Amino acid sequence: MHYLDKAGIMIQEHLMRQQVESNEYKPVFYDLKNAKDQQAFDTLLKANPHIRINDSIYSQLRELMKIRNPTKRLTPEESEEKVSAYIGETPLSHIGIWVYYPWSDRVVHLVDEEEFIELRTSRNQYKLMPEEIKILRKKKYGIVGLSVGQSIALTIVMERLCGEIRLADFDTLELTNMNRLRCGVHCLQLPKVIIAAREIAELDPFIKVKIFEDGLTEGNMEEFFTGDGLLDIFIEECDGVDIKILSRIMAKKLKIPVVMEMNDRGMIDIERFDLEPERPLLHGMVPEVDIATLKGLTDAEKLPIFSPMLELENASSRMKYSLGEIGKTITTWPQLASSVVLGGALVADTCRRIALNQLKSSGRYYIDFEQLIV
Known part of the structure; x- marks a missing residue:
C-alpha cells in the first residue's frame, strides 16, 4: 500500500467526488426550431452552468455568402445585407444546429448539415469536382x-x-x-x-x-x-x-x-x-x-x-x-x-x-x- 501524505489524501478525496470519465463519443444535436429540442437544450444549460458555448454562427453565415458570391469581393455592408436576406425573420439562435460535446462540456453553434458540408469542402474544389x-x-x-x-x-x-x-x-x-x-x-x-x-x-x-x-x-x-x-x-x-x-x-x-x-x-x-x-x-x-x-x-x-x-x-x-x-x-x-x-x-x-x-x-x-x- 502506498503511503499518502496530506496532498495525496486531498487528491484521493477529490477523485472520489469527481465524475467518472465516460466513453461518450457521439455529439448531441439540438434544433431550436423544434420545441422539444429547445426545452431539452434549456434544461441542459440550466443543469450545467459550467458548459462553454461557442457561437460563431454569424461568422459562418458571412463565409457562406462569400463562397456563394465568388465573382465579387463583398463589402461588409453587402455581406450584412446578404446574411440578413438569408436568415429573414428567423432568430439567429434558431439558425442551424447546436452541437453538444459531452466529453468536453462544450456546445457549438453550427450551420445545418448541407451548409456545413458546403463550407467544409469549398476549398477542396476543384481539386475535387x-x-x-x-x-x-x-x-x-x-x-x-x-x-x-x-x-x-x-x-x-x-x-x-x-x-x-x-x-x-x-x-x-x-x-x-x-x-x-x-x-x-x-x-x-x-x-x-x-x-x-x-x-x-x-x-x-x-x-x-x-x-x-x-x-x-x-x-x-x-x-x-x-x-x-x-x-x-x-x-x-x-x-x-x-x-x-x-x-x-x-x-x-x-x-x-x-x-x-x-x-x-x-x-x-x-x-x-x-x-x-x-x-x-x-x-x-x-x-x-x-x-x-x-x-x-x-x-x-x-x-x-x-x-x-x-x-x-x-x-x-x-x-x-x-x-x-x-x-x-x-x-x-x-x-x-x-x-x-x-x-x-x-x-x-x-x-x-x-x-x-x-x-x-x-x-x-x-x-x-x-x-x-x-
Missing part, C-alpha cells in the same frame, strides 16, 4: 488499428472522403503511444477508438462514426464489414497476425478492396478484391499457417510470420536493426510520427482515388523519402 464530393459523401470506410489508423481516419475526415467510418481497436492509450498519436495527456488510459471517434466528431459532427471497442474479432467481423451497409474500402493497420489474415479472407469474400500502410519507407499495399476476386491474399505472400495458433503471439514470435507477408527484407536499415532488438533492448517495433502522418496522407489519397474509380491497380508501392530526397 462537385460531383466527386457528392459521390464521396456516400462512401463507408472501415479502419482496424488506430496508431497509423488514427492519422488515416483524421485525414480522411478532414478531406471529407466519406459519410461513414468504422473504427476498431481494443487498446488504451499509453504514454509510449504519444510519440505518434495526436491527442493530449489527459487522454491517457482512454480507449484509442474513443479518442479517434471524438476527434472525428469535433472535426465533423455530421460524419457517422461506428466503433468496435473490442477491436476486430471473429465474432464482430461480419458486423464491421456489412452492418448498415457494405464497406466500400477496408483499411488494415493492426498488429494481430490472425486478424490480418482473417480480415482479408472476409474482404475477398465480399469483394472489398484492402489498403494497408507499413509505416516504413512509405510502403503502401493495395489489394483490389473488388476487381480481382480471385487475387491471392497479400499478393500470395501469406505463409501456410494454422490461423488458430496465431492468437496472443509476442512481437518477437510474430516476426517469422510477418516477414514474408510484409517483405521485411525490404525494410529500411533502421527498421531491420530495430526488429533484431525486440525482446532485447526494446519491447516492440518502433514508429515515428512523421511516418505515421505520411501514412495517413498516402492511404487517404489512395482511398479517394479508389472510391472515385481513378485507381484500379493492386500492388505494393514505396514513397521512400531517403531515396527520393538525397
